[in-house]
Amino acid sequence: MERKIFDAHAHYDDAWFDEDRDELLKALPDEGVCGVVCNAVDLKSAEVLKGYSEKYPYIWFTAGFHPENLEDMPEDYLDGIKEYLKNEKCVAIGEIGLDYHWDIPRDLQKRVFEEQLRLAAELDVPVVIHDREAHGDTMELIRRYRPKGLMHCFSGSVELMREVIKLGMSISLGGVVTFKNARHSVECAAEVPLDRLLLETDAPYMAPVPFRGKRNDSRKIIYAAEKIAEIRGMTADEILYITADNARRLYNIK
Numbered sequence: 001m002e003r004k005i006f007d008a009h010a011h012y013d014d015a016w017f018d019e020d021r022d023e024l025l026k027a028l029p030d031e032g033v034c035g036v037v038c039n040a041v042d043l044k045s046a047e048v049l050k051g052y053s054e055k056y057p058y059i060w061f062t063a064g065f066h067p068e069n070l071e072d073m074p075e076d077y078l079d080g081i082k083e084y085l086k087n088e089k090c091v092a093i094g095e096i097g098l099d100y101h102w103d104i105p106r107d108l109q110k111r112v113f114e115e116q117l118r119l120a121a122e123l124d125v126p127v128v129i130h131d132r133e134a135h136g137d138t139m140e141l142i143r144r145y146r147p148k149g150l151m152h153c154f155s156g157s158v159e160l161m162r163e164v165i166k167l168g169m170s171i172s173l174g175g176v177v178t179f180k181n182a183r184h185s186v187e188c189a190a191e192v193p194l195d196r197l198l199l200e201t202d203a204p205y206m207a208p209v210p211f212r213g214k215r216n217d218s219r220k221i222i223y224a225a226e227k228i229a230e231i232r233g234m235t236a237d238e239i240l241y242i243t244a245d246n247a248r249r250l251y252n253i254k
Contacts, residue, residue: 007199008198008200009150009174010037010202010203011039011204013049037091039095040062040084049062050084061089062090063090064081081093082123093128095152100132100134110137117141126150128150152200170246171188173199173224174199174221197239198243199224201221203216208220209223
């Protein structure tokens with residue numbers, strides 16, 4: 001069986017890839033990677049990722065404002081996101097959400113997150129949600145808007161995962177599931193419905209054991225797939241096939 005890796009969330013525009021980006025991206029399909037969704041953090045990064053999607057058939061991209069990238073956000077930023085969504089390879093609004101780990105005004109974060117959720121509902125497109133130390137406020141807005149899309153690099157409890165699933169969203173897991181202290185991720189991997197599970201790297205971050213602390217890339221999804229397969233009594237290739245199909249369905253990729 002040919003390996004089928006679909007990386008639901010990566011950042012190949014990160015400076016960590018500057019030395020060998022083209023060489024790596026050219027090689028990934030030969031390593032079993034059939035798809036990657038590269039996530040923007042602002043309009044500038046969306047433009048860069050659009051270029052990658054034009055160069056590499058297996059790459060798609062998103063457009064949106066990450067909570068850590070609001071400082072120079074233009075007033076008409078929603079029009080910019082709309083413009084990118086006209087591109088057939090722009091498959092979601094993301095990466096959006098809340099991050100209370102950093103000292104960023106929470107009122108501003110919530111306003112921008114809500115505006116992007118409202119736009120997603122208006123245009124009927126998925127969202128990619130970032131939630132760091134902000135479960136309460138994130139869930140309040142998800143309950144209000146009930147978006148389709150995924151909770152990226154999900155770090156919440158099983159109880160929170162159940163609510164996310166009930167609200168119609170999917171869960172994306174990655175290298176964290178291989179960490180020794182990743183109790184929540186392991187519990188969620190055991191229980192999340194298979195039709196709502198996606199795999200991601202968050203490359204270049206969150207590399208799995210045995211590469212923890214090093215640069216991550218889409219090939220390393222196999223380590224998360226093997227761990228989840230072990231937890232669920234399946235094979236890694238079964239997990240890869242299921243999650244690849246789920247990603248294509250969620251992002252409406254034919």
